[in-house]
Amino acid sequence: MPAALTPPTTSRRQFLTLLGISAAAVSCGTATATGGGAGGQVKTLKYQGAVGQVTLPELAADLGYLKDLKLEWTGNTISGPQDIQSAATGQIHFGGAFNGAIVKLASAKAPIKAVISYYGSDRQAYSGYYVLEDSPIRSARDLIGKKVGMNTLGAHAQALLEIYLARNGLSKSEAAKVESLVVPPVNTEQALRQGQIQVGVLGGVLRDKALAAGGIRPLFTDFELLGAFSAGSYVMTQRFLKDNPDTARTFVTGVAQAIEWSRTTPQDQVIARMTEIVTQRGRNEDTAVLKYWRSYGVAETGGRIEDKAFQLWLDWLGDRGEVKKGQLTASGLYTNEFNAHTPGKG
Known part of the structure; x- marks a missing residue:
């Protein structure tokens, strides 16, 4: 079993420095996880998981929503900023983080795009x-x-x-x-x-x-x-999206379907499915806490992203002087192009 990633201990200053390194690495073409291979599109997506939890891509894969795509687990992380940094540098194909962290990484000129919301806060998930x-x-x-x-x-x-x-x-x-x-x-x-x-x-x-x-x-x-809001998104590099549009569409749409499946399926059935997933993957994890699962907290249908998901953090970081005001626009940080989920259809 791959070793879990070491919990981050960086300060905010160190984190921002790491973002600069990430942008440089991407601009120098060091990304290794974006190639199509033999003229085709990537079909196996590398990612990081979370101990004792079922991420939305893992749920989507188990439900069959990712179709011919496969997920390759590379380890666990507890840090969103670390996860999207790994995605930006090509160590994994997608990573998820708080939208403010995505703003910071984009401000460091990392060529990434948010493609779908994956967590948020509501009355059950907060x-x-x-x-x-x-x-x-x-x-x-x-x-x-x-x-x-x-x-x-x-x-x-x-x-x-x-x-x-x-x-x-x-x-x-x-x-x-x-x-x-x-x-x-x-x-x-x-x-x-x-x-x-x-x-x-x-x-x-x-x-x-x-x-x-x-x-x-x-x-x-x-x-x-x-109040209720979507707080974090999965990102992919712009290069990956350009080279693998069909893969991106299958992935994003599958995650969107998983969001809605978790929303419309009785809670006990969702928990049972998650418990089965964690048990079968064999990572020596405790499944007892899964009985407390309530919601992923995504505010919008199918995880589609809206400007407000990023504008709050653009303003907050701008006021703090961590992002230059006017450098980025909310609409430029994300795309819904690959989300083909149709409300009401599984």
Whole structure:
């Protein structure tokens, strides 16, 4: 079994440096996973997975929606920025991340396109910022000097934390005193209960598992902060899309069908299917947490992307000075060209 990728420990500054390296690597033609091979289009797509979870492409493949395409698992990642960096440099064929991280990578001139939304927040699928039940933390100001554990820096969890702090009146200098730390998602609950961090960001099955155990409460959730929204997208390189349009269309449309299948199928049947997938792939994973699955949280039908999915983060990063205002447009960051899903048809 391929070794899981080492959890990222980069700071935001280091992450932005890595983005510059990624763009240079792509522009120098070092991508190795984009070739069509023997004049045909790529039929086996390399990707990274997540421990104990079923990604939408994995679900789509199991349901037969990817048709003649096959998936080749190269390892696991807990970092969206790392995943799309790997896609940009050709180590894998597609990668998924928070849309703000995609904006950052595109601003570094990496030739990528978002092709479909794959996760988001709604009433059932959301990320919560949890504290212990008896914690004195009750407000944003109480977070000054405290440690917040999250899966990676410079992405969804840190962005929502900063928005929360700003909306609750903290100045930039005060917000800088709230320490964001990288904690692998599978370890977040334990780190919170042992007092290693004062706030833990939990989502999906790991969130519901922790809530079922009791003793924690939410300080806030991203759904409370922003309402229902698609938060992350899968990206492919522009070169791959040009060389493999039929493969891209089959992949994107298959993922779109999987989104709608998960939305319209009874929850217990979705969980049973996911449990079977995890068991059969033989990666020595615990399937117990899958019973807490509720939703992928994608807001739009079939995962089709809209400008608003990127405009919020373009504005946020522009205000922070991390992306030059006017350098990018929301519509230029994505395409729905390869999403042929028709609502109502499986």
